[in-house]
Amino acid sequence: MSDALQIEGLTRAYGALRAVDEVTLTVRAGARHALIGPNGAGKSTMFKLLSGEVRPTAGRIRYFGTDITRLSQPRRARMRISQTYQHSSVFMPLTVLENVALAAQRVQNIGTVWWRGADRYPDRTAAALESLAAVGLGDRAGALASSLSHGERRQLELALALVCRPRLLLLDEPTAGMSATESAAFVDLVRTLPDDLTVIVVEHDLDVVFSLATDISVLHHGQLLATGTPEQVSADPGVQEAYLSWTVADDDDLEVSS
C-alpha cells in the first residue's frame, strides 16, 4: 500500500512553545488513522497543519508524493483534501440538500446563484444527493438544517466533506457532543467509507478511536510518543506510562483505559 502522507520534522512554534515539535510520521493510503493525546498535546495544531489552516515553522508534508507544505487550504482542498470542523459549518436556514449542493458548487466550480434552488443545477444536485445517501441522510434532503438532531448535523458535515470527493478526509473530533448511540452510528458510518479513502481523525473518545482506527499516533507535549496499530500503541510502555498519568488527571480517560 502506498503512503498518503509523509510528514517529516513537522514543527509549529508559538513563541517559545512548540505546539507540534518535530513530528515525523507516515500515514498509509486507505488508513483510518487516529491522532490522540491529552489536552494541549498538539492534536488540533497538527490537524491545522495538515489542512493548511496553519503554516509550519519547520518540516515538510508530502501528499501522495507531492510537497504540499507551503500550499494554502483552498489549494489543498482542490487536491481533494477535505475536512470536517469541530464547530458546525452548516448553514441553518438552508435545507440539507442546499447545504451539500453549495459545497458541491465550490468543487465543481459552477457559477451559481444558490437561492434559485438546488434543482436548477442538476450536476451538483446529483452529487449532493449521492453524498447524502452515503451518510444516511437521503430521506432528509428537503428538511431545514436547523431541524436536524445533533448527530444528523454531524452526518451532514460529513456529507459536505464527501461531496468534494476527497482522497484524504480530516475529521476533527467528529463525535464531540454525541450520545453513545450517535457515536456508535457514526463509527459504523465511517466504516462504510471507500477503502481507498484515507481518514485522519482527531478524537478524544478512546472507545471511538479503538473501534475505528487501523493506526494510532499518540502526541504528548507536541511530540510523537508512539505510532502504529492499536495493538502496538496500547502495548507501548511509554504510552501506558503517559496514559496512567493522564488518567489520574482525567476521569473520562480513566473509564476507557482500564
Ligand SMILES: Nc1ncnc2c1ncn2[C@@H]1O[C@H](COP(=O)(O)OP(=O)(O)OP(=O)(O)O)[C@@H](O)[C@H]1O
Ligand atoms: N494560536 C496559538 N497561539 C498560541 N499558542 C497556541 C495556539 N494554538 C495552540 N497553542 C498552544 O499549543 C499547544 C497545543 O495546543 P493544541 O490545541 O494543538 O492541543 P490539543 O491536543 O488539540 O488540545 P485539546 O485536546 O485541548 O484540543 C497548547 O499549549 C496551546 O495552548
